Amino acid sequence: MDINNSALNRILALKFYDFNDSSKSQISTHVLLMKEYLRRMLLWKKALKIDQWPFHGLSKHLYTFSPLETDYIYQQLQSVRFPNAHVAASCMAFILWSQIENRENVQAFNLPTPYEPLIRMYESGCWFSKEENMIDLWNNLGESENMILISKYYDTLIPFIDLD
Amino acid sequence: MFGPIQNDITFSDNRVTPNGKIVTLADIAAASGYSVEEIRAINPSLAGLSINQSFPLFNTVYLPGNPRPVTQLPPGAYIPGSQVTPPPVNGVVPEPYLIRTEDDLLRWMWVNEWGYAANDYDKSKAESRFKDFVEDKVQGMFTQLLSQETSVLPNSGSAEVNNLFNQLMAVEGQGFYFEQLSAMLDGLTLDQLMALRNEAEKAGQGNQGNYAFAPDEFLEYYDAIQALEQGEELPYETHDDYDPQLALHDYFDRHFRSRNPDDIERELIDLALAQIVMLHEGIEAVTDDKLYDAFRDELFQRLGTKSPTIEQLIACLEELIDERVADDQSVEANYDELSIELPHVYDITVQYHDALALDKLRQIAYDPTWNPGEETRQLAELYVAIKQMTRTIMGVDVGFLQSSLFQFHDAVKDAHEWRLNLKASLDHIETQMLERRDEQSEPLWWLLEIPLSILVEPLDWLFTMRDLMLGDWSALIGFLPLVPGALRHIADAGRYLRGASDELVDALRNLPRVDENWINGVTGARNVDDFAENPSRDAYYAVGYPSYNEITNRNEADIIAAISYNNPDIPEDVIKRVYKHVFTEKHEIYIDDGFVTAYFSPDPAIGYLWLKAMGEDELAKELLNKGRDMAFRLGPEYAYMARNLYDDVLSQTDQLYFNRLLSHEYIEAELMNAGYKYNFPRNINAHELSTVQDPMSSKNPFVSLVNNGFISTDELDKLFSNWLTPLELNGVKTWKFEFDNMDELISIILTKVTK
Numbered sequence: 001m002d003i004n005n006s007a008l009n010r011i012l013a014l015k016f017y018d019f020n021d022s023s024k025s026q027i028s029t030h031v032l033l034m035k036e037y038l039r040r041m042l043l044w045k046k047a048l049k050i051d052q053w054p055f056h057g058l059s060k061h062l063y064t065f066s067p068l069e070t071d072y073i074y075q076q077l078q079s080v081r082f083p084n085a086h087v088a089a090s091c092m093a094f095i096l097w098s099q100i101e102n103r104e105n106v107q108a109f110n111l112p113t114p115y116e117p118l119i120r121m122y123e124s125g126c127w128f129s130k131e132e133n134m135i136d137l138w139n140n141l142g143e144s145e146n147m148i149l150i151s152k153y154y155d156t157l158i159p160f161i162d163l164d
Numbered sequence: 165m166f167g168p169i170q171n172d173i174t175f176s177d178n179r180v181t182p183n184g185k186i187v188t189l190a191d192i193a194a195a196s197g198y199s200v201e202e203i204r205a206i207n208p209s210l211a212g213l214s215i216n217q218s219f220p221l222f223n224t225v226y227l228p229g230n231p232r233p234v235t236q237l238p239p240g241a242y243i244p245g246s247q248v249t250p251p252p253v254n255g256v257v258p259e260p261y262l263i264r265t266e267d268d269l270l271r272w273m274w275v276n277e278w279g280y281a282a283n284d285y286d287k288s289k290a291e292s293r294f295k296d297f298v299e300d301k302v303q304g305m306f307t308q309l310l311s312q313e314t315s316v317l318p319n320s321g322s323a324e325v326n327n328l329f330n331q332l333m334a335v336e337g338q339g340f341y342f343e344q345l346s347a348m349l350d351g352l353t354l355d356q357l358m359a360l361r362n363e364a365e366k367a368g369q370g371n372q373g374n375y376a377f378a379p380d381e382f383l384e385y386y387d388a389i390q391a392l393e394q395g396e397e398l399p400y401e402t403h404d405d406y407d408p409q410l411a412l413h414d415y416f417d418r419h420f421r422s423r424n425p426d427d428i429e430r431e432l433i434d435l436a437l438a439q440i441v442m443l444h445e446g447i448e449a450v451t452d453d454k455l456y457d458a459f460r461d462e463l464f465q466r467l468g469t470k471s472p473t474i475e476q477l478i479a480c481l482e483e484l485i486d487e488r489v490a491d492d493q494s495v496e497a498n499y500d501e502l503s504i505e506l507p508h509v510y511d512i513t514v515q516y517h518d519a520l521a522l523d524k525l526r527q528i529a530y531d532p533t534w535n536p537g538e539e540t541r542q543l544a545e546l547y548v549a550i551k552q553m554t555r556t557i558m559g560v561d562v563g564f565l566q567s568s569l570f571q572f573h574d575a576v577k578d579a580h581e582w583r584l585n586l587k588a589s590l591d592h593i594e595t596q597m598l599e600r601r602d603e604q605s606e607p608l609w610w611l612l613e614i615p616l617s618i619l620v621e622p623l624d625w626l627f628t629m630r631d632l633m634l635g636d637w638s639a640l641i642g643f644l645p646l647v648p649g650a651l652r653h654i655a656d657a658g659r660y661l662r663g664a665s666d667e668l669v670d671a672l673r674n675l676p677r678v679d680e681n682w683i684n685g686v687t688g689a690r691n692v693d694d695f696a697e698n699p700s701r702d703a704y705y706a707v708g709y710p711s712y713n714e715i716t717n718r719n720e721a722d723i724i725a726a727i728s729y730n731n732p733d734i735p736e737d738v739i740k741r742v743y744k745h746v747f748t749e750k751h752e753i754y755i756d757d758g759f760v761t762a763y764f765s766p767d768p769a770i771g772y773l774w775l776k777a778m779g780e781d782e783l784a785k786e787l788l789n790k791g792r793d794m795a796f797r798l799g800p801e802y803a804y805m806a807r808n809l810y811d812d813v814l815s816q817t818d819q820l821y822f823n824r825l826l827s828h829e830y831i832e833a834e835l836m837n838a839g840y841k842y843n844f845p846r847n848i849n850a851h852e853l854s855t856v857q858d859p860m861s862s863k864n865p866f867v868s869l870v871n872n873g874f875i876s877t878d879e880l881d882k883l884f885s886n887w888l889t890p891l892e893l894n895g896v897k898t899w900k901f902e903f904d905n906m907d908e909l910i911s912i913i914l915t916k917v918t919k
Contacts, residue, residue: 019861055704057801070800077804084769086704089805096800130704132764133755134843134851142863143871146852148843151756 007098008076011091014122016083018140027143030126032161034137034147037117038154047109053151055086055130057093058114063100070096083127083138094119116163270294291354298357299349305364306332306345307759307844325359328352329367332360406530408523410594415519428474433460436481478516526594529587536584704768704805707791711771714787716747726778734823738830738903745833746770754844773822820859823901827865828856830903834910847872853913859899866909874916883909 041054048061059065073095082088094115100106101113121127125140133149270290274280278293332348349357407413416423420431437459464470467480715723720743727739750761768791775784831854836842840850855868864884869875886902 017858017860060800065800070804073800074804085805089704089801092804093801131767131851132753132843136855138858138861142857142861142867144855144857144868146855148754148846150754 007095008073010119010123011077011095012080014080014091015125016081016087016122016127016140018125019142025124025126025139026141027126027137027139027145029161030121030124030137030139031145031147033117033121033124033126034128034135035154035160036163037115037121038149039156039160040112040114040117042151042154043111044109044114047111054149055090057089057096059093059096059100062106063103065096065099069099084129086130087122087127090115090118091122112159117161120163295354295357298354298361299352302349302357302361302364303345305361309333309364309367322359325356325363328356328360329363406532408527411519411522411526412516415516425474429472429477432474432477432481433463436485440485474516525586526590528583529590534583536580704802705765707788707802707805708766708768708771710787710790711768711775711784712747712766714783715771715774720748723778726780727774730777730779731822733901733903734826735903738826738906741833742826742829745829745836746774751836751842753842759844770825773818773825776818777822817860824856824859824865827901827903827906828854830906831856831910831913834907835913838910838914848917853917859901865899869913875912879912883912 038054041058044058045051045053048058050058050061073092077088077091077095080088080091082091097113097115121137126137127139129136129138135147135149137145137147270287271282271285274282274285274290274293278290332345352360413423416428420428422428433456437456463477463480463484464472466484467476469476472480720740723743724736724739728734728736731739746764748763750763752759752761768788772784772788775781775787832842832850835850835853840848840853843849843851846852853869853874856865857863857867859865864870864877864880865887866875866880866884870877870880883905884902886905887899
């Protein structure tokens with residue numbers, strides 16, 4: 001598989017801990033983006049009949065990457081300084097997903113692309129950490145917000161935010 | 165043979181079952197062994213049966229040929245299932261199955277629920293205990309309702325009840341929730357509490373499941389029982405040629421092309437030797453007989469035998485490799501260079517464990533004593549026994565008893581269906597293993613054939629069921645023993661689990677290294693039971709097991725002393741409190757299923773920071789590496805996550821993040837000590853109130869308290885002026901942690917937030 005670099009480039013452009021950047025979005029927007037991410041992942045969880053939710057890779061259920069492919073991505077990401085391992089894993093998951101999202105067996109689900117809200121959140125200067133089933137959001141404005149991972153809160157067909 | 169018949173099923177004349185059979189009164193008569201006339205006599209209302217007219221069936225019928233000795237149920241006692249005899253067929257629910265009066269109920273609870281002697285019965289005290297009992301139930305139900313972010317409304321209560329209901333639903337966000345709720349419920353009468361309970365049940369029904377009677381399900385059972393009675397083959401295949409070690413043999417054939425222990429031993433030792441040489445030297449191994457013999461001798465010496473089992477050999481080889489790898493500074497560099505080409509003993513041994521796990525699963529699915537048809541019959545009996553229960557006693561609604569039992573029935577049925585599904589999945593694998601025509605190179609190929617849900621789902625109900633079967637009935641379903649007749653049915657229905665519960669639980673708990681199953685307690689944690697409830701169900705936490713295992717196995721005093729020595733500015737009390745909070749205490753955590761009491765899941769980042777603070781930098785990395793091995797098997801995202809658990813750049817700020825961890829966990833622990841829940845309700849729970857900003861953000865560490873209106877900026881800045889003193893640590897500007905005034909902050913939170 002040829003690696004599609006557009007997703008990779010989006011990750012390479014991320015700047016966490018840029019506390020001097022005041023042009024980013026407010027935490028209320030970040031909460032909506034995270035909610036939308038949780039909602040979309042719940043849709044995929046149901047569609048793929050998997051147990052994990054919400055921070056994990058979906059692509060392994062639809063495609064098996066070779067070590068060469070994943071190693072290439074690992075190498076490319078070496079310069080990125082992630083706030084924590086969860087964020088790192090989600091970025092990796094996004095890149096892997098971008099490699100397969102146009103495949104027929106993925107398109108057949110007709111579901112919204114799962115990682116986009118999370119990556120938009122990162123791009124607008126926010127990241128998350130996790131303690132047990134609590135998610136803590138932090139942004140470059142120094143704001144924070146806490147959310148609880150209870151699936152029924154996000155179990156809806158109505159988007160929390162319009163990304164188009 | 166037929167169990168008691170549900171008492172409010174209504175049949176029109178031609179009722180068609182899912183299998184296309186028509187059920188008529190004559191069918192029921194035939195199934196029951198009673199004549200139509202006798203059935204009509206049992207319940208006069210049946211006499212009105214005619215075409216197109218619905219009629220209630222009799223309450224309870226026990227059939228000849230299935231004698232169950234009966235004794236009368238004395239007040240305040242119940243009869244073990246084995247001693248229950250058929251009740252007299254008199255058209256009413258028989259004595260042992262009902263507690264007819266409120267006094268019966270209270271007397272029963274006096275002995276069985278509260279543990280008093282029957283002779284000491286005190287009615288007013290019993291009434292008071294009963295009210296407390298119901299109050300607890302109501303509090304629990306409203307806690308659940310309040311946790312749902314959707315608004316719920318009473319829909320059929322009186323104006324008074326609706327008003328009470330709305331008052332209770334309005335307490336969220338107004339301070340110390342539990343105290344408020346408790347105080348409000350204290351002032352209510354039993355009737356008001358019962359009315360609220362009923363409304364709460366209706367309001368929450370969307371989430372609690374619908375326990376209304378499902379005729380089709382009953383008819384499905386009816387078909388199964390009929391088939392069994394008539395000696396028909398049930399649609400379950402039997403497995404004749406059962407080899408309990410088929411997967412293990414399959415594994416030997418594939419990896420060693422032999423089942424001969426000597427051949428396997430030779431190959432394993434060769435592989436281990438090659439791996440060690442490669443890691444040490446960074447070159448491809450060329451082993452000779454001399455080297456081989458020396459290595460084997462060392463192995464045997466360590467094992468204390470020259471004829472080890474494969475299992476012993478594998479365990480010892482893994483141990484030896486770990487030691488050699490840890491000894492050598494150049495290993496990491498070699499590992500990075502050679503990782504793809506390395507002949508991993510690890511991979512081979514993992515597959516050995518996988519084969520053992522598969523055989524254990526096969527033992528569950530192909531257990532020759534398992535009789536799915538009989539189980540279906542027992543489930544049918546259970547279902548109708550529950551369905552016939554009364555929902556009121558002296559005008560008091562005790563319908564929640566029945567609801568609890570239906571939940572139990574559902575759990576048993578899940579178990580039954582899980583086992584059938586497991587068998588269906590394994591049948592396919594079994595065929596492949598038996599044929600073994602195409603080579604499968606994927607190490608966990610058989611796991612991929614089994615939907616993961618089949619492996620993960622049973623753990624919850626299995627552990628619950630096991631406790632239930634071992635006798636802890638009342639703790640699990642509250643009022644269950646109130647219904648002694650149902651007890652017998654439940655015991656019957658769960659018999660297959662009770663008989664094999666240890667084996668089943670062990671088999672599942674010991675599924676080695678099976679993807680997400682790690683997180684459910686099958687790793688080498690300090691005690692696998694400790695993490696069995698891993699509340700977050702996140703495979704990420706599998707990576708933290710090795711470090712938590714190490715920390716919790718150490719002596720507490722040594723840990724505190726080591727951290728204090730390395731961090732003289734941190735008060736010992738703070739370290740001690742956080743140690744207990746994070747590693748050794750269980751907490752009530754709100755998750756999808758409601759509240760669970762569990763240890764915090766082992767977070768690898770916390771384990772790593774903690775060991776580093778103890779001055780065990782190398783051990784911290786080593787154990788993280790062990791966890792990383794697990795992560796690599798969970799997929800590329802986890803592998804990448806594992807790579808990012810530490811790196812040299814971030815490790816320069818570890819001290820900052822350890823301080824932040826301590827301050828957050830200390831405040832969280834103290835707030836929980838003061839009565840706050842870990843993560844419920846929203847905004848005023850211990851986790852959120854103890855939010856500490858990222859130390860590199862240059863914001864006041866507790867600014868979220870200002871944002872939530874609990875404290876003013878001036879107060880906060882004044883309190884933490886020392887913290888805000890500019891400090892540069894490893895080139896990063898941050899604030900200084902002053903642990904001394906955290907207690908002051910906690911008391912401010914307690915005062916302001918609970919107001």
